[in-house]
Amino acid sequence: MISGINHITIAVSDLERSLQFYRDVLNFSAHVRWNEGAYLSVGNLWFCLSCDEPCPKSDYTHIAFDVSSTEFEVYASRIVSLGVEVWKKNKSEGQSLYILDPDGHKLELHVGSLESRLEELKRKPYDGLVWL
Structure with missing residues:
Protein backbone atom coordinates (compact mmCIF):
# COMPACT_ATOMS: atom_id res chain seq x y z
CA MET A 1 0.00 0.00 0.00
CA ILE A 2 1.30 3.47 -0.85
CA SER A 3 1.96 5.65 2.18
CA GLY A 4 3.23 8.84 0.57
CA ILE A 5 5.59 10.36 -1.96
CA ASN A 6 9.09 8.85 -1.79
CA HIS A 7 10.86 11.29 -4.11
CA ILE A 8 10.40 13.48 -7.16
CA THR A 9 12.79 13.30 -10.11
CA ILE A 10 12.79 15.89 -12.88
CA ALA A 11 14.74 15.89 -16.14
CA VAL A 12 17.16 18.80 -16.51
CA SER A 13 19.16 19.91 -19.54
CA ASP A 14 21.93 21.69 -17.62
CA LEU A 15 22.75 20.21 -14.22
CA GLU A 16 24.77 23.20 -12.94
CA ARG A 17 22.06 25.69 -13.91
CA SER A 18 19.31 23.63 -12.28
CA LEU A 19 21.38 22.91 -9.18
CA GLN A 20 22.01 26.63 -8.80
CA PHE A 21 18.29 27.40 -9.24
CA TYR A 22 16.99 24.86 -6.73
CA ARG A 23 19.80 25.42 -4.20
CA ASP A 24 20.44 29.16 -4.46
CA VAL A 25 17.09 30.56 -5.63
CA LEU A 26 14.59 28.20 -3.96
CA ASN A 27 16.86 27.32 -1.00
CA PHE A 28 16.71 23.53 -1.31
CA SER A 29 19.45 21.64 0.55
CA ALA A 30 21.95 20.06 -1.85
CA HIS A 31 23.44 16.72 -0.74
CA VAL A 32 25.36 15.11 -3.62
CA ARG A 33 25.90 15.54 -7.32
CA TRP A 34 27.44 13.31 -9.99
CA ASN A 35 27.94 13.58 -13.73
CA GLU A 36 24.29 12.90 -14.56
CA GLY A 37 22.37 14.19 -11.55
CA ALA A 38 22.04 15.53 -8.03
CA TYR A 39 20.08 14.81 -4.86
CA LEU A 40 18.52 17.67 -2.96
CA SER A 41 15.88 17.96 -0.28
CA VAL A 42 13.30 20.47 0.85
CA GLY A 43 11.58 19.74 4.15
CA ASN A 44 11.15 15.95 4.16
CA LEU A 45 10.98 15.71 0.36
CA TRP A 46 13.82 14.00 -1.55
CA PHE A 47 14.22 15.81 -4.88
CA CYS A 48 16.38 14.49 -7.74
CA LEU A 49 17.74 16.33 -10.77
CA SER A 50 18.50 13.92 -13.61
CA CYS A 51 20.25 14.93 -16.84
CA ASP A 52 17.94 14.19 -19.73
CA GLU A 53 15.97 16.06 -22.39
CA PRO A 54 13.11 17.82 -20.57
CA CYS A 55 9.72 17.90 -22.24
Missing part, protein backbone atom coordinates in the same frame (compact mmCIF):
# COMPACT_ATOMS: atom_id res chain seq x y z
CA PRO A 56 7.89 20.88 -20.70
CA LYS A 57 4.13 20.50 -20.80
CA SER A 58 1.59 23.09 -21.79
CA ASP A 59 -1.09 21.76 -19.44
CA TYR A 60 -1.70 22.62 -15.78
CA THR A 61 0.53 19.84 -14.39
CA HIS A 62 2.88 21.30 -11.77
CA ILE A 63 4.66 20.66 -8.46
CA ALA A 64 3.55 22.77 -5.49
CA PHE A 65 5.81 23.46 -2.51
CA ASP A 66 4.78 24.63 0.96
CA VAL A 67 5.74 28.13 2.06
CA SER A 68 4.75 29.53 5.46
CA SER A 69 2.39 32.50 5.49
CA THR A 70 4.88 34.53 7.53
CA GLU A 71 7.63 34.06 4.92
CA PHE A 72 5.63 34.11 1.70
CA GLU A 73 5.77 37.82 0.75
CA VAL A 74 9.52 38.20 1.32
CA TYR A 75 10.33 34.85 -0.32
CA ALA A 76 8.09 35.44 -3.35
CA SER A 77 9.37 39.01 -3.82
CA ARG A 78 12.98 37.79 -3.73
CA ILE A 79 12.29 35.12 -6.36
CA VAL A 80 10.51 37.55 -8.68
CA SER A 81 13.32 40.11 -8.22
CA LEU A 82 15.81 37.46 -9.41
CA GLY A 83 13.97 37.36 -12.75
CA VAL A 84 12.31 33.97 -12.31
CA GLU A 85 9.51 33.65 -14.86
CA VAL A 86 5.93 33.63 -13.55
CA TRP A 87 3.61 31.36 -15.59
CA LYS A 88 0.22 31.97 -13.97
CA LYS A 89 -1.56 34.43 -11.70
CA ASN A 90 -3.06 33.03 -8.53
CA LYS A 91 -6.85 32.82 -8.56
CA SER A 92 -7.44 30.26 -5.80
CA GLU A 93 -7.46 30.36 -2.02
CA GLY A 94 -4.17 30.84 -0.26
CA GLN A 95 -1.16 32.77 -1.47
CA SER A 96 0.61 31.23 -4.46
CA LEU A 97 3.42 32.14 -6.81
CA TYR A 98 3.53 30.09 -10.02
CA ILE A 99 7.04 30.00 -11.50
CA LEU A 100 9.08 28.15 -14.11
CA ASP A 101 12.41 26.48 -13.41
CA PRO A 102 15.24 26.85 -15.97
CA ASP A 103 13.86 23.97 -18.08
CA GLY A 104 10.27 25.19 -17.99
CA HIS A 105 9.01 22.83 -15.27
CA LYS A 106 5.95 24.42 -13.68
CA LEU A 107 6.27 25.04 -9.95
CA GLU A 108 4.00 26.62 -7.38
CA LEU A 109 4.99 28.13 -4.05
CA HIS A 110 1.84 27.85 -1.93
CA VAL A 111 0.52 28.85 1.46
CA GLY A 112 -2.24 26.46 2.45
CA SER A 113 -3.16 22.83 2.79
CA LEU A 114 -5.73 20.34 1.61
CA GLU A 115 -7.75 21.20 4.72
CA SER A 116 -7.74 24.94 3.97
CA ARG A 117 -8.73 24.24 0.34
CA LEU A 118 -11.62 22.01 1.41
CA GLU A 119 -12.85 24.68 3.83
CA GLU A 120 -12.78 27.22 1.01
CA LEU A 121 -14.78 24.82 -1.19
CA LYS A 122 -17.52 24.78 1.44
CA ARG A 123 -17.81 28.56 0.95
CA LYS A 124 -17.15 28.69 -2.81
CA PRO A 125 -17.70 25.30 -4.49
CA TYR A 126 -16.29 24.59 -7.94
CA ASP A 127 -18.80 24.01 -10.75
CA GLY A 128 -20.00 20.40 -10.53
CA LEU A 129 -18.34 19.79 -7.13
CA VAL A 130 -19.27 16.49 -5.50
CA TRP A 131 -18.06 15.59 -1.99
CA LEU A 132 -16.72 12.03 -1.89
